[in-house]
Amino acid sequence: MARTPIVFMLNGSERASFADPGQNLLEFLRRGVGDLSPKYGCGQGTCGACTVTIDGETQLSCLTLAESVAGKHVQTAAGLAAGATLHPLQEAFMENFAAQCGYCTPGMLISAKALLDRNPTPTREDVVEAISGNICRCTGYEPIIEAILAAAKGRARA
Amino acid sequence: MxxxxxxxxxxxxxxIGMNLGGDPSQALVHSNPDGKFTVALSSIDLGQGMKSVTRQIAAETLGVPVADVYVDTADSDTGPHCMGSFASRGTHRVGNAVIQAAQEARAVMLEAAAEELEVNAADLVTDGQGNIHVNGAPSRSITTMAACQAAQFKQGRTVSGRGIFLIPLSEVDAETGEMTPxxxxxxxxxxxxxxxxxxxxxxxxxxxxxxxxxxxxxxxxxxxxxxxxxxxxxxxxxxxxxxxxxxxxxxxxxxxxxxxxxxxxxxxxxxxxxxxxxxxxxxxxxxxxxxxxxxxxxxxxxxxxxxxxxxxxxxxxxxxxxxxxxxxxxxxxxxxxxxxxxxxx
Incomplete structure (x- = not known):
């Protein structure tokens, strides 16, 4: 079957690649475009490791058809840092020891960024709600919640 | 209700670790031509911090900055043997192996430095900042990088060390059945x-x-x-x-x-x-x-x-x-x- 050319915005830059018929966005990003930051966890939308934003809304890339992002803005954890300068959320994750094995971290960062973009002063409950679709095995969540709250308060090392 | x-x-x-003896882990430490050190392990960091802790241990023992140590756990096929990351054994077993390996590498590094400084290696100390100097005479010094480079390019020494930690088998007392598990x-x-x-x-x-x-x-x-x-x-x-x-x-x-x-x-x-x-x-x-x-x-x-x-x-x-x-x-x-x-x- 014919592969479909897809032109979209990835982390602020225009990108183009071919998608296989029925290919999901996660595979498209990882194999087609070469952005390895969204992780494959469960492949069925229950772990959150593949979380990206599409036009600012969090979406599970494993459940999203690649073709559906044509012309849209996709953001992944790979786009958070500006060159060598980490995003304040990344700094806060580092400062608060919010990553252990690191597999959930890109999805956590994107869920957190989407939260702070729409609600710069979240409560603890808001944070919990925002990351409730992201499974973490290592941290017990507390350091992640603390990191997101710290980033929101600008307490992270700049 | x-x-x-x-x-x-x-x-x-x-x-800590597996009981009754054995439970070995090995470590290999060597300096690279830039004077930095690589610790080769087959012990896996699965998020618990194995790489960070063994890096600290190696730096402390070698007497070099933490930034000068890289821990490579990439390949358990080609790396030195380790029983694995389980039984809460990592820090204790692997850490001890790293100390032994780093001590051996440090001794070669100090010998290389001694040859360059024309002093006895036993009189040398490290400052943990990347320098080796004569004890009591800080001005007579050489950087760890220069010492490792002299070993590599001039003296033909390998600044390296081998380490293993093994718990001796605990003998059973025939009379009481007592042992140290x-x-x-x-x-x-x-x-x-x-x-x-x-x-x-x-x-x-x-x-x-x-x-x-x-x-x-x-x-x-x-x-x-x-x-x-x-x-x-x-x-x-x-x-x-x-x-x-x-x-x-x-x-x-x-x-x-x-x-x-x-x-x-x-x-x-x-x-x-x-x-x-x-x-x-x-x-x-x-x-x-x-x-x-x-x-x-x-x-x-x-x-x-x-x-x-x-x-x-x-x-x-x-x-x-x-x-x-x-x-x-x-x-x-x-x-x-x-x-x-x-x-x-």
């Missing part, structure tokens, strides 16, 4: 407070307080994050994770995260941790490590807390709402322990 508060306590002795123990105590809903059988964790004795905390922040995260792995084991019960048979068991349950960020409670540092005589710089112990005391403490709250003694994990409700029914109703009935809190 209602919600019942319960408290449970558990204390454990936890043996383990070289060091870590210890923990944990108090958990929960609410049990006697209509749904659901348990809500309210608070955890714990104390851990794990030798010297070689990296206190890593210890803390391991204890915080590991407690919830234990809690998950105690209250959530199971492939049972699914009806009518195991073919209907959970195969994904929709049905295999684990606590989420909304299920956690505050956890107050105290770390008691008592350096272990045979630990690397006194360290034993938290390891599996971070999860272990949670399970019996929760079982005790459920008993405290509703009088149901559950001896099969996990403690699911179904088991609690069946227990309450078998007891003829909720029977909180007397202490609670008096409203002690």
């Amino acid at each position: 209602g919600v019942h508060r319960g408290r449970g306590f558990a204390a454990i002795n936890y043996p 383990v070289s060091c123990f870590a210890h923990a105590a944990l108090l958990v407070e929960i609410d049990v809903d006697d209509e749904t059988g659901e348990v809500t964790v309210r608070d955890m307080q714990s104390a851990y004795e794990l030798g010297r905390a070689l990296n206190p922040k890593l210890v803390e994050q391991q204890l915080v995260g590991g407690a919830w792995m234990g809690m998950s084991h105690a209250l959530w994770e199971t492939t049972e019960p699914y009806y009518p048979d195991r073919n209907h068991g959970p195969v994904d995260f929709n049905h295999y349950l684990m606590p989420g960020p909304g299920d956690i409670s505050p956890h107050h941790i105290s770390v008691l540092e008592r350096p272990a005589p045979d630990g690397p710089y006194g360290g034993k490590g938290p390891g599996e112990m971070c999860a272990n005391p949670v399970l019996p403490a929760v079982a005790n807390a459920v008993y405290d709250a509703v009088g149901v003694r559950i001896d099969e994990l996990p403690i699911t709402p179904e088991k609690i409700l069946r227990g309450i029914r078998a007891n003829g109703g909720v029977k909180p322990r007397q202490r609670l009935a008096r409203g002690a809190r």
